[in-house]
């Protein structure tokens with residue numbers, strides 16, 4: 449046999465082995481899928497380091513008894529890779545069964561509100577949600593909301609219950625703030641988006657708000673999410689500042705699994721090592737939330753950046769990444785604001801941003817919306 453024909457023969461053997469490995473892998477992942485489903489039913493985590501260690505020692509024992517024995521560390525590396533992939537595979541399979549997942553078969557979800565809709569559904573315009581960080585007084589709210597409404601903004605944000613880092617900072621006007629939001633919004637023809645901080649306030653906030661916001665600090669407050677799941681009002685769910693995309697989608701699933709499908713996902717920046725911006729705006733998350741779920745995605749450029757000079761380019765970037773809505777904070781007298789004074793736009797800047805968002809939105813091809 450010539451060296452060439454020997455090589456050919458060995459290659460043919462390798463090809464046949466590849467197919468046997470493939471067959472084994474197909475069976476492996478079929479079993480992994482079934483294990484994943486059983487674990488989901490039992491509410492067990494997919495990753496089980498003890499079980500992996502057990503399987504690996506069985507494999508190494510069999511290797512030791514084999515005449516063609518391979519180095520243990522090489523075999524361990526190969527199998528650890530297979531185990532890691534198998535855990536990821538279980539996660540992907542699980543994600544596909546979620547109600548909020550795109551593979552549920554539902555199309556892009558649109559949130560219908562009394563004064564407008566949020567959600568592109570094939571080319572609709574981007575929604576703008578704007579207003580002060582906190583509701584401070586009737587005068588402040590009116591002076592902020594009126595020019596916004598005149599510029600065509602239909603969704604008014606403002607906090608009545610404020611999650612503040614310090615207990616000595618302004619905590620919000622609570623019910624008085626909710627009443628002001630409702631009155632001003634009704635007067636101007638706007639919808640109210642405001643935060644609910646705790647389970648005990650859900651009924652109260654739902655009485656006044658059109659959309660209830662779950663803040664970044666509450667994304668993993670599962671008892672709150674469960675209560676909101678049984679509510680008949682849309683929820684704007686902010687991504688936790690340290691939450692992965694997977695955790696954010698699962699938080700949305702908590703609400704959806706309770707029967708409330710009206711959820712807006714909000715990217716508001718995550719904590720990183722960076723200090724020049726308040727948070728790091730994760731635009732890949734925007735594109736991925738759109739790709740993975742059917743939910744409309746909102747980008748809060750104010751909390752993501754914590755500064756005014758970058759809101760316009762980042763709003764444009766958010767729209768280009770697929771956002772359905774942009775949210776920002778503004779105030780009739782930012783220097784006197786009781787919270788987030790540094791990041792709130794004055795009304796002139798706010799109206800410029802509204803124009804800018806509209807201009808940018810007009811540049812996004814409808815196939816990308």
Ligand code: PEP
Nearest residue numbers: 607663664665686716751
């Ligand atoms: C807010 O939108 O008022 C707010 C407090 O935002 P976050 O939860 O993103 O910090």
Ligand code: MN
Nearest residue numbers: 581777787788
């Ligand atoms: Mn704020």
